[in-house]
Structure formats: structure tokens, C-alpha cells
Amino acid sequence: MVFPQTSDRRRPPLITALAGGTGAAKFLRGLTRVIQPDELTVIGNTGDDTRMWGLHVSPDLDTVTYALAGLLDDTKGWGIREESFRCLGAMAALGRETWFNLGDRDLATHLFRTECLRAGQSLTEVTERIRRALGVRSEVLPASDSPVRTRVLTPGGWLGFQEFFVREKAQVEVLDVDYAGAEKASPTPAVLNAIAAATAVIICPSNPITSIGPILAIPGISEALLSTPARVLAVSPIVGSAPVSGPAGKLMAAKGLPVSAMGVGLAYRAWLDVLVLDCRDGGLAPDLTRLGITPVITDTIMANREAEVTLARTVLEARE
Numbered sequence: 254m255v256f257p258q259t260s261d262r263r264r265p266p267l268i269t270a271l272a273g274g275t276g277a278a279k280f281l282r283g284l285t286r287v288i289q290p291d292e293l294t295v296i297g298n299t300g301d302d303t304r305m306w307g308l309h310v311s312p313d314l315d316t317v318t319y320a321l322a323g324l325l326d327d328t329k330g331w332g333i334r335e336e337s338f339r340c341l342g343a344m345a346a347l348g349r350e351t352w353f354n355l356g357d358r359d360l361a362t363h364l365f366r367t368e369c370l371r372a373g374q375s376l377t378e379v380t381e382r383i384r385r386a387l388g389v390r391s392e393v394l395p396a397s398d399s400p401v402r403t404r405v406l407t408p409g410g411w412l413g414f415q416e417f418f419v420r421e422k423a424q425v426e427v428l429d430v431d432y433a434g435a436e437k438a439s440p441t442p443a444v445l446n447a448i449a450a451a452t453a454v455i456i457c458p459s460n461p462i463t464s465i466g467p468i469l470a471i472p473g474i475s476e477a478l479l480s481t482p483a484r485v486l487a488v489s490p491i492v493g494s495a496p497v498s499g500p501a502g503k504l505m506a507a508k509g510l511p512v513s514a515m516g517v518g519l520a521y522r523a524w525l526d527v528l529v530l531d532c533r534d535g536g537l538a539p540d541l542t543r544l545g546i547t548p549v550i551t552d553t554i555m556a557n558r559e560a561e562v563t564l565a566r567t568v569l570e571a572r573e
């Protein structure tokens with residue numbers, strides 16, 4: 254097999270993970286305690302990216318990077334711990350929108366990213382600079398350098414993902430979800446290489462519609478997952494009929510998927526080998542097997558650091 258060339262000629266990654274925000278970040282934090290951090294390459298969602306006060310914010314790339322750097326605010330599941338919000342208060346006084354809570358230290362990341370992008374660097378290059386500056390040894394790659402933006406159709410019209418999720422607190426009816434720009438976007442060579450050269454590809458416990466969906470919507474990614482010699486494993490972010498966090502249920506229902514681990518299996522069935530699902534969903538095992546997916550049943554709730562490591566270890570064992 255001929256792998257696409259990357260500018261970075263170090264040895265190929267061993268584990269490649271497709272990731273959204275909080276759930277993925279906790280899982281990856283556990284994973285990097287089981288494997289060497291530099292054996293991991295993360296392909297991150299950019300569908301949640303937004304512009305705020307003229308700055309380019311990449312919430313999911315940042316959540317993963319902060320978690321791997323030991324900086325994540327675990328209570329909120331995003332942003333930097335022990336953060337202050339003085340700039341936000343000053344912007345409120347200036348009459349600017351402040352429903353999206355940008356912390357003072359977090360702002361440095363967005364200022365730096367925006368400055369580098371304006372100077373002509375790619376999102377891949379900037380993300381690499383940020384993770385290295387924060388001491389993260391795993392590679393973090395945006396799925397594409399071209400913009401892909403998740404939009405949610407509500408009775409009042411289309412909303413950007415952050416408008417739906419943060420400003421409207423996901424409390425509006427969802428009629429549809431799409432990924433603006435995806436059809437014109439392409440995966441970077443580094444992303445294709447990470448999938449082709451991995452020994453295992455892991456789909457993190459992330460929302461299949463708004464975290465993994467925007468990555469899969471980029472032409473070439475599903476094909477890469479289908480053709481990789483690596484085993485492809487996913488962890489269900491749904492336990493019973495409810496997502497572990499966030500509005501995944503509502504969004505899956507809008508896309509005609511059952512809100513269950515079965516719905517996760519159906520979303521990924523074209524290329525998924527193994528689905529790790531929660532003990533409470535053990536009854537779905539025969540149906541998943543009939544879909545051609547091997548079920549692995551375990552406790553998927555990451556209530557503490559030890560549970561993150563245990564889940565990561567179980568997923569790694571399932572790749573054999």
C-alpha cells in the first residue's frame with residue numbers, strides 16, 4: 254500500500270482516534286496513560302468551530318488539547334481550569350455578545366490561532382504549534398483545513414452549532430442537521446495517513462451526529478475507514494436511551510437514528526468492526542452481531558480518572 258506523504262516524516266502513528274469534545278477528551282486522557290502519548294494521533298472535529306469577537310475558536314480541538322495538557326476544566330468539560338473571565342465582563346460592558354464564555358487564558362489560544370491563520374498558516378499548522386507549546390506529545394489534527402460547519406435546522410431557521418448548543422441551550426426543536434462546506438472540503442494528507450497507517454482506529458465516545466458526523470461528511474474519510482487494514486472500534490456515547498451528556502439524543506432522532514447504542518452501530522455500520530457499549534445495553538449484543546459488528550460490553554461511564562484508564566484499556570484489548 255502507498256501511503257500519502259506528509260511533511261512530517263516520523264514513524265507512522267499506532268492508534269488513531271476520531272474525537273469530539275468532552276467525552277473524547279476524557280477517554281483520550283485515559284488512553285495516554287495506557288499507551289505512550291506519542292503513539293496517539295487525534296483527528297478532531299472542526300464542525301463546532303465558530304467566530305467570536307473576530308476570533309477563530311475551535312472548541313473540540315482545544316478541549317482535547319487542554320485535556321492532554323492537563324489543563325482542562327473537568328467540572329465544565331471545556332475551557333481551562335482555574336480560569337478567569339475578566340475580558341468577558343469588559344466585553345459585556347462594551348455591549349458585545351457574551352453568551353459564549355471565553356476565558357482569559359483560553360482567549361490567548363484563539364488570539365494566537367487567528368493571528369497565525371491570518372498570516373497564511375493552515376489550521377493543521379496552528380493546531381500543531383498550540384499542542385507543542387502546551388507540551389502535548391500526541392498529534393492533534395483537524396479533520397480538514399477547509400471550513401466544515403455544523404448547522405442545526407430549527408423551526409426558526411438554521412443556527413450555527415454554538416448558537417444552538419450554547420445560546421439556545423439546545424432547547425429548540427431540531428428538524429435537521431447539516432455540515433456546511435463538507436462537500437468541498439478534503440481531509441489533509443496527515444489525516445489520511447493517520448487512518449491508513451494505524452494499527453487501530455478508535456471512534457471516541459462522542460456525539461455521532463455533531464462530533465463524528467462532520468468528520469465523516471468530508472469526502473474520503475469514510476473510504477479511508479473502509480480501506481484501512483486497522484481494526485476500527487467505537488465507544489458508544491449513549492447509555493440506555495440517553496446520551497451520557499449533551500443533546501446527542503435529539504440530534505440522532507432528527508437524523509432518523511434510534512437513540513441507543515444500536516443507533517451508534519447503525520451510523521458507523523459501513524466500516525465498524527467493534528462497538529464498546531455499556532453493561533446496561535448488553536441486550537443489544539445479538540442485534541449488533543447481526544449487523545456484523547462485534548459487541549464488547551463494559552462500564553462506559555468515566556466518573557473519574559481511573560474509569561477513563563479502565564475504559565481505554567478495555568478498548569485497546571478489544572482490538573486484538
Ligand code: FO1
Nearest residue numbers: 274275301311312315331352353354355419
Ligand atoms: N459550552 C457551554 O455550554 N457554554 C459556553 O459558554 C461555552 C464556551 C466555550 C468556549 C470555548 C470552548 O472551547 C468551548 C466552549 N464551550 C461552551 C463548549 C462547547 O460549546 C461545546 O462543548 C462543544 O462545542 C461540543 O463539543
